[in-house]
Amino acid sequence: MNAVPDRIEKKLTLRAPVSRVWRAISDAREFGTWFGVEFDGPFVAGAHITGKITPTKVDPEVAKLQEPHKGKAFDFTVDRIEPERLFSFRWHPFAVEPGVDYSKEPATLVVFELTEVQGGTQLTISESGFDRIPLERRAKAFAANEGGWAHQLKLVEKYLLLQER
Template identity: 75%
Template sequence: MATSTDRIVKSVLLRASRERVWRAISDSKEFGSWFGVQFDGPFVAGASIVGKLMPTTVDAEVAKTQEPYKGFRFEFAVDRVEPMRLFSFRWHPFAVDSGVDYSKEPSTLVAFQLEDAAGGTMLTVIESGFDQIPLERRAKAFAANEGGWTAQMKLIEKYLAQDGED
């Protein structure tokens, strides 16, 4: 399989209905509880939303790794909300240094795509645009998000398994 420096692609088969997975990714409160962020409002296409990192409520081990970043503020620019199919936003990847103004940098696009699959719903997350990130932080941002999306796929799977709702 070819390796790309511009995009990260992760997929997971979730044992939940498409409707349930859609709520978990498109409702800012639900998204925040598994992802590890508290938002100041709902996700609306074309609007920006501010979030503060808060350790996930789904997994104590992951929550420990998120703890040093607790309260860190960041912004999502919600791109598209296509019910039951696609939710996407732009952000500045691995923007964790409070002394840096990332607003002048290009952002990456994160897309959550849903498809029906045997036994549940296939969720694919694609983050693209890393080749536009400044060279001095590109590799670190890519590596951090590569590992981050692997962890997030496990978190949403665990979140949906715990809530017992279909």
């Protein structure tokens, strides 16, 4: 039997200064534009926020993938905010089944880390805690988010390029 890994990690070097990438990941409105969600409040450490899926505004193909989930709400708790270095939150991965109460499940931890590098900013996105997700949905949640974070890296990059214009 293949074990499901506990952690996803994706990295991308963005041709933008740390301060600009920081705004894109730490401002709830900007984050929502590229990620494809509308939040009911700002990102503040310790805050519990509800997001509703709204297809991304930066890539029509990804927006089509998000469209079936439009309007679905999910919970999001801001974990840490270390300006221009780290932003993290907790959520229930791939919590998309209608009528299922995910609130009793452990949340995974998503971390966005920024490092200044030659020519821009290295963005590292990691999500950990899959080993605590109930076995019956662990593999599906991991696979969905593994692919999802690959899409999200491309979306934040496109968003930043569009903002330059």
